Amino acid sequence: MSPEGMIVHGETLQKRFGGITAVDAVDFSVAEGDLIGLIGPNGSGKTTLINLLTGHLLPDTGGVFLRGRRVNGLAAHGFAALGVARTFQLSQLFGRMTVLENMLVPGLTRPRSTRTGVARRARTYLEFLNLAHLQDLSARSLSGGQQKLLELGRALMLEPAILFLDEPFAGIHPHLRDDLIQRIQDLHRSGRTFVVVDHDMESILKIARRLVVLARGQKIADGLPAAVRSDQTVLAAYSGL
Amino acid sequence: MRRLHVYVLLVAAVAALVYARGLNSYWLHVAIIAMFYAILTASWSLLAGYTGLFSLGHMAFASIGGYASALLVLGTGIPIPLGMAAGVALCFAVGGVIGWVCLRMSGPYLAIFTLAFSEIVRITFSTEDQVTAGMAGLHTTPLFESVSRLPYFYTAFGLLAASLAVLGIMVHSRWGLFFRAIREDEQAAAACGVRVAHFRILAFAVASGFAGLAGGFYAHYIGVLTPSLGSLDLMAIVVVMTVIGGMEALPTAVGGALAVEALLEYLRFTQWRWVLFGLLLLVTMRFARNGLLTPVWQQFIRLGDMRPTPPAPRGVEREGSRV
Secondary structure, eight states: OOSTTEEEEEEEEEEEETTEEEEEEEEEEEETTOEEEEEOSTTSSHHHHHHHHTTSSOOSEEEEEETTEEOTTOOHHHHHHTTEEEOOSSOOOOTTSBHHHHHHHHHHHSTTOOHHHHHHHHHHHHHHTTOGGGTTBBGGGSOHHHHHHHHHHHHHTTOOSEEEEESTTTTOOHHHHHHHHHHHHHHHHTTOOEEEEOSOHHHHHHHOSEEEEEETTEEEEEEOHHHHHTOHHHHHHHHTO | OTTHHHHHHHHHHHHHHHHGGGSOHHHHHHHHHHHHHHHHHHHHIIIIIISOOOOSOHHHHHHHHHHHHHHHHHHHOOOHHHHHHHHHHHHHHHHHHHHHHTTTOOHHHHHHHHHHHHHHHHHHHHHOHHHHOGGGOEEOOOSOSOSOSHHHHHHHHHHHHHHHHHHHHHHHSHHHHHHHHHHHOHHHHHHTTOOHHHHHHHHHHHHHHHHHHHHHHHHHHHSEEOGGGGOHHHHHHHHHHHHHHOTTSHHHHHHHHHHHHHHHHHGGGOTTHHHHHHHHHHHHHHHOTTOSHHHHHHHHTTTTOOSOOOOOOTTOOBOOOOO
């Protein structure tokens, strides 16, 4: 797949840590309006791939392209400035800052942003995520699910072209998980592009329009969810055969 | 009247300026030294409290600022304010370089690195006695010809007020949010678009510049400058003052400097004063890690605010107002 026309394109990406190849010659492309589920067993390289595609890790070989422009070596804040937002596997909020302040930080990094305008936008997103009533509380005092929602809100404050969500459903209350799924679907309908990494197949299958499967650092499947689910290689990877 | 605390502070500042005229020379000296420390604690608070960079090199920058100004004034005859400004500029630049070198360091690694830098500076000033007069002390040009300490008091007051104004504007701006985001989580801050390296270097440079300002003033006030200005002992006092007051807000850091300096003078009659000082630090670390003055300050800034504070939901922590 060529990098042109893609929001994000990773070309034969490889990343090694010591003797372990975490990501091994993976091609990965995301087009405008995609909602991709990125799945795979533990240690298959999903988070490493996200780190490579968001500037948090530098690939050993291969290239990362944003809208066709090669951006290898660009720092993570540069990716954010170009519209690439992400959340983390374990919520990484600014714990001793308030919920509202967490939202202000990304908003105020945007050029020509004003505090009043950013605060107004932050409150709108907090309303959308049902967190408005918590805006003056410290972020560390929120429940796990609320923290995931706040991380999503913080990513949205960048007005990103693409959002990478790393295990957004892990360890959260089923009620809040459904809430989060609903919010992701609403945002996707409004034109947002997502890559969602998770182990929770049930949740991923509810939302993904395309599934990409990694195993042992390699991409073993990429296609429509129905086709990928019945793929024998995928079934073997998940069953450990 | 939501800004009542601001007016109370302004009235207190005017009262201090008027009251200073009635102070004897000894207490004027104590007040001047307290304000010297207050500039150091406020700027160290920007670095350690707001940005989370626990540097132990702050007094090295005070030393660099002091020697740079003193030597320039002695060597070239330039006016003292110009010498002090040069010292500030030099500390800003060197601080930026140290910040750049330390970009990948945090916690104990950063503390040890800056401690080593501080010792290198102190030993260099001790050893290069042909230039600095070493431990014999460099006789500096006094800021004022007057024998009275009052002009020094007003100068220290002005420098402290100016420092707080600049630092206050910084921490209340979007930069303040970015500094705190870096303190909380550098990776998440970068993911939010914060230029982490840029703001870490900026925090180092600005804090070092203000340390240089304090050092420059001290050099032209105290009359004899020795390398011990950059000693670990004085660094420990700055850290302890900031921690006892509260390192995550400028007013509490300044309050820590003023309170601890005054307390040390009141306790001068007893040989146990350093023990009591240590006990105070132990109590702070055990019962009030965010500083003894933080709850006092949070109450104070609510003066005149008639809006009721809504109760926090059970088990949920409400973040205190930050200044």
